[in-house]
Amino acid sequence: MTKNALTNHIKTYLVISEEELIEIASFFDYQTYRKKTTLIFAKKRCDQLFFVSKGCLQSYFIDNLGNPKTIQFAIENWWLTDFLAFQNQKQSNFNIETVENSEVLSISFSKYNELLTKFPVMEKYFRAIYQTAYGSALMRLKHVNTFSKEEMFLKFRDSYPEFVQRVPQYLLASFLGLTPEYLSEIKRK
């Protein structure tokens, strides 16, 4: 089924019946997108939370000089949106788009709240997801402060070698906070 990735993921966090999982899954829309499709536009109201079943999404923004800067990648089993904008139903700070052809589940803010009201056990699921994600984001802030740009790349390549193969180099540079030119120079060494 097209929503198996999500229900399997939930099962790793909760003890829950198949019947409930089916009902929970029904809150989500399933859709496939070709690569480089924009799902959320910056400045537009952010009313969707995404779960990646297959493929890869990114959130990015355009800096003062017009260069896109990647904030987050989301691959299989990751959640992605502009979380602040989503919860406040404000305009998004980020563009969200597919990096690869992708299968994506989405839920609107009102459906998300309905889901949490009807299945309070999902509070536990999202609490766990956000707890980890928040901890990881703070670790990223630590890394940004600790490592030089060169070290950032080398560490990342050692930690996620398959992912480095998977995304274009200019996106990786953007995510790691250096220029494609400098990344290219580092690789030469």
Add this chain to the structure above:
Amino acid sequence: MTKNALTNHIKTYLVISEEELIEIASFFDYQTYRKKTTLIFAKKRCDQLFFVSKGCLQSYFIDNLGNPKTIQFAIENWWLTDFLAFQNQKQSNFNIETVENSEVLSISFSKYNELLTKFPVMEKYFRAIYQTAYGSALMRLKHVNTFSKEEMFLKFRDSYPEFVQRVPQYLLASFLGLTPEYLSEIKRK
């Protein structure tokens, strides 16, 4: 009562009885600390989650050159720990210490889980807390990529003028990712 700050904070997120709040509060230890007291040591197991009733805490690490780098401040009504280390019961990546004389509530990992089991409604509370905190951490990563060090300081000063007054300048520099010398130079302009 010494735990009012917490119970009041919970009330802003949940509809809940006073009796339950009293029971929930009983899971926490209340303690006061003088400024510059270390509550968690890096490399030691992280088994406490803190809620700041009064005062200010920071989490920081020591970089390769021996300089402390502040990752997070926590003032009244903020939660603080090394969230990844806490949930995995691993050694902390950060030192956590008081910046001011502070009143702090704390809970161990096992008590935290007991609390969530006995009062599932607290899943909703923490889900909301972490959802916001995660969103904010990603916005910080955006800011780090967007702004020059000078802009970082000016933006922060405009957004949190009272906080800039409140903490020593060298800690602010550390948090914003620049040297005290450079911050001093920026202020002169």
Add this chain to the structure above:
DNA sequence: AAGAAAAATTAAGCTGGTTTAAGAAAGTTA
């Protein structure tokens, strides 16, 4: 209130990483 310690300032020299610009390689389309 004096002395010690911690924090903030100033200034000069230096460097990691950016900018710019052009060409090479790889991928896509017809």
Add this chain to the structure above:
DNA sequence: TAACTTTCTTAAACCAGCTTAATTTTTCTT
């Protein structure tokens, strides 16, 4: 398989922000 587009590489000039080190100011301790 040629033409077009996107991505990657190379190299030189440049600069935001760091390092170092000495001085001054503020805060803490007794």
